[in-house]
Every structure is written in structure tokens, then in C-alpha cells.
Amino acid sequence: MNELLHVRHLKKFFPLRGGFLNRVKGYVHAVNDVGFTVKKGETFGIVGESGCGKTTLARAILRLIEPTDGEILFEGKDLCHLDPEEMRSMRREMQIIFQDPFASLNPRMTIEYIIREPLEAHTIVSGAEKRELVADIIEKVGLRQDQKSKYPVEFSGGQRQRVGIARALVMNPKLVIGDEPVSALDVSIRAQIINLLEKLKEDFDLSYIIISHDLTMVEHISGRVGVMYLGKMVEIASCFDLYENPLHPYTKALLSATPLPNPRLKKERFILEGDVPSPINLPPGCFFHPRCPVRKSICTEVYPDLVDVGDEHLVACHGI
Helix, strand or coil, rough: CCCCEEEEEEEEEEHHHHCCCHHHHHHHEEEEEEEEEEEECCEEEEEEECCHHHHHHHHHHCCCCCCEEEEEEECCCEEEHHEEEEEEHHHHHEEEEEECCCCCCCCCCCCHHHHHHHHHCCCCCHHHHHHHHHHHHHHHCCHHHHHHCCCHCCCHHHHHHHHHHHHHHHHCCCEEEEEEECCCHHHHHHHHHHHHHHHHHHHHHHEEEEEECHHHHHHHCEEEEEEEEECCEEEEHHHHHHHHCCHHHHHHHHHHHCCCCCCCCCCCCCCCCCCCCCCCCCCCCCCCCCCCCCCHHHCCCCCCEEEEECCCCCCCCCCC
């Protein structure tokens, strides 16, 4: 598979202001020197606990928020150096499915116009073609044609998320980022949406970045997985390697907290002590060392590089 997206040393810091002159007093290090690749036709999962920077990373990749530093290479073009008109054109190739299927839809628009709006913004097809594209994508996401004139409030959560998926795919993009695409849905609906995403991936020849804290869902849908902690990627591996042979202590702790389908089965728990450090005042050395049960003296001084330990299994840990 060829490389579609290459993120290098991406950073996003949010300034903290205060005082009489509203000066910058510090920064929230939301995304701190992150790098990874996504290949064509691949589903790349990103997992981590709440507040680790997953959503900020997704929005920075799409330049919905401007990165502080780094490179975002999409098919070889650095998105960080594109002017507004060039970036507008590039947005046809990259779309996002938001977490909340109700807040992300305009309640004053009908479903037909919500799905058609990207086509109106980019004016790349005629009026008749727009109607045909909208009608086709409505059927592909599992909605009915007689629902086009309805408003978001008339739909269930699962149906609204199907509308969000249709809006993302109507431009026929190459990359779709799903930011917790099923976390706001009932458990009974989640499997339907996940299966729909997998089917559409084949139909549209898509590449996905799926962001979630649901490790079971990510295991089901992803080919490779990256684990984030405090704005950093601490481990990247194929889905099988990561779940069968996690190397970073944080990854082990995440996986050990995942419940098993059979309650009679037991597994060894890898329990962490303490709280997550503040992203404003980061600890020296490895950010994970205050909670790490296997830390060494070097961990308090030097942040480990993300290195390949074999078979494209990357891990940032001095203990490996």
C-alpha cells in the first residue's frame, strides 16, 4: 500500500493568558511532537484515555485548528503550507465524522440539504448531479428517500450519525477521520454503524483514522493502532501485535482494563497508581514515569524516542 498521510513532529499548544495585560503565562501541550503514517486503504486506530489529545490531533490534521508546528503531508503535499484557497480544494479529499451526531447537524436544515451542502460549497457538479449524488449516498448509508425532507430532530441517534456519514462521503474523499463515531450511540446501534463504516470503506476505497477510547471497537475495525498519552504517541503497531504483545506499560494498563466478554474468564490486571500529570506542567523525562511501575532513573531525565523494535512495532520506552 502507498502512503496517503504522513504526520511529522506535529504540535498543538494552547496559550493560557491572564493578568492585567492578558499575557501568556503558559501552554496546554495538547499534541506534543506526534508522528505516524496512514497508508492508502488502511484503517488506523488511535486510542487513549480522555484528555490525551486525540480529538485535537484529528482537528489539527484537517487544519480545523491551526497546528503550532510540524508537517502534515497528504499525498506528498504539506497542508501546513497551503494558502486558504489551496486548503479549500484539499478539503474535498479529507472529511470528518464528528462524535455527537446531533450537535454536528444544523437543526434548521433538512437532511437533503445537510448532505448536499458540501457539494454547494465546492460547486464541482451541476444541480441534477447533486440530486443524484445525494439520493445515491442516502441509500448507501441505510436511509430512505422519503426521509430527505425531514429535520435532524425527527431522527434517532443512529440515523443522525448515518446522515453525518453521508455528508462526509458525498464528496468521495480519500481520507475520513472518525472522531469517536459511535461513542454517543446506544450499544445496540454501535455494531450497525461500525459494519456500515467497514462496508463503505470497500465501496468508496477509503482510508480511515478512527479515534476512540473503546479498545474493543478499535480492535475490530483497525489494521494498525497508535496509543496516545499526554499528547504523545507511546506505541504504534499492527492491531494483532498490539493486542497480543503490548510493550509499553501504559498500553498494558489500557488493555488490562478492557472487560472480557465471558465474565467467568479472569486476566491479570495492570493497575496504574496516581493521576495523569497536567498537560500544562509536564513532568521531566518520560511523561509516563510518575505512574510507571517499571521506571528507571533515566526515565526521569530523558524522553524516550519512538523506535521500531521489529515488524513495524514502534514503542517509546527506556525499558524495552
